[in-house]
Amino acid sequence: GESVGLHLPTLSVQEGDNSIINCAYSNSASDYFIWYKQESGKGPQFIIDIRSNMDKRQGQRVTVLLNKTVKHLSLQIAATQPGDSAVYFCAENRGVGGGADGLTFGKGTHLIIQP
Amino acid sequence: DSGVTQTPKHLITATGQRVTLRCSPRSGDLSVYWYQQSLDQGLQFLIQYYNGEERAKGNILERFSAQQFPDLHSELNLSSLELGDSALYFCASTPGQNNSPLHFGNGTRLTVT
Numbered sequence: 579g580e581s582v583g584l585h586l587p588t589l590s591v592q593e594g595d596n597s598i599i600n601c602a603y604s605n606s607a608s609d610y611f612i613w614y615k616q617e618s619g620k621g622p623q624f625i626i627d628i629r630s631n632m633d634k635r636q637g638q639r640v641t642v643l644l645n646k647t648v649k650h651l652s653l654q655i656a657a658t659q660p661g662d663s664a665v666y667f668c669a670e671n672r673g674v675g676g677g678a679d680g681l682t683f684g685k686g687t688h689l690i691i692q693p
Numbered sequence: 694d695s696g697v698t699q700t701p702k703h704l705i706t707a708t709g710q711r712v713t714l715r716c717s718p719r720s721g722d723l724s725v726y727w728y729q730q731s732l733d734q735g736l737q738f739l740i741q742y743y744n745g746e747e748r749a750k751g752n753i754l755e756r757f758s759a760q761q762f763p764d765l766h767s768e769l770n771l772s773s774l775e776l777g778d779s780a781l782y783f784c785a786s787t788p789g790q791n792n793s794p795l796h797f798g799n800g801t802r803l804t805v806t
Contacts, residue, residue, distance in 0.1 A: 612794050612795075614797075619799070620799050620800075621695065621697070621783050621785075621797030621798050621799045621800050622736070622783070622795075622797045623695070623797070624794040624795070624796060627794050667735075667736065681738065681795065682738075683735055683736040684735070685735045686735065
């Protein structure tokens with residue numbers, strides 16, 4: 579079965595609020611995790627990544643949290659804007675042999691920003 | 694703009710036909726990856742090339758093949774097309790082989806009728 583999954587297929591938030599997108603993974607050997615954003619008609623766009631030796635990493639308006647104990651990954655987006663509306667994917671790399679051939683994507687969460 | 698270029702953007706063809714999708718990676722990237730995205734399967738890894746050599750295979754059908762040329766562009770060939778092959782096909786590139794974020798092109802939407 580798929581080792582990466584998302585709890586909520588659709589998340590609706592008010593513009594200006596913070597949003598949290600969650601992701602569960604089951605492979606404890608995974609050592610690299612990535613969040614992607616995909617807008618309609620475009621390819622997945624890299625947002626932020628984190629390695630397993632970290633539990634938090636911050637970018638511009640985004641924060642990724644990694645909890646290896648419960649195999650959980652989350653993406654926090656601060657002060658959401660209309661342009662944040664997209665499908666968000668988490669992906670894990672099992673690290674064995676390296677390379678993105680080991681990159682497994684979740685099904686995605688559709689984030690909808692309400693005006 | 695990711696710097697990865699895919700052509701064509703849209704392709705409509707009939708069952709049984711053969712098509713070629715093209716990808717130009719970001720300047721300097723040696724690895725090229727092909728992914729298929731369908732509504733029911735999500736993003737599925739097909740195949741990876743590194744500096745002209747096949748590096749890894751995923752869920753790629755025998756009817757599909759790919760290659761990476763000396764100038765590092767890549768082509769994905771899909772033959773004996775079936776209705777179920779209708780999907781978005783993405784190319785992505787990275788500088789090396791390991792643990793780098795993939796940079797995706799905007800895909801080719803293939804419709805098989």
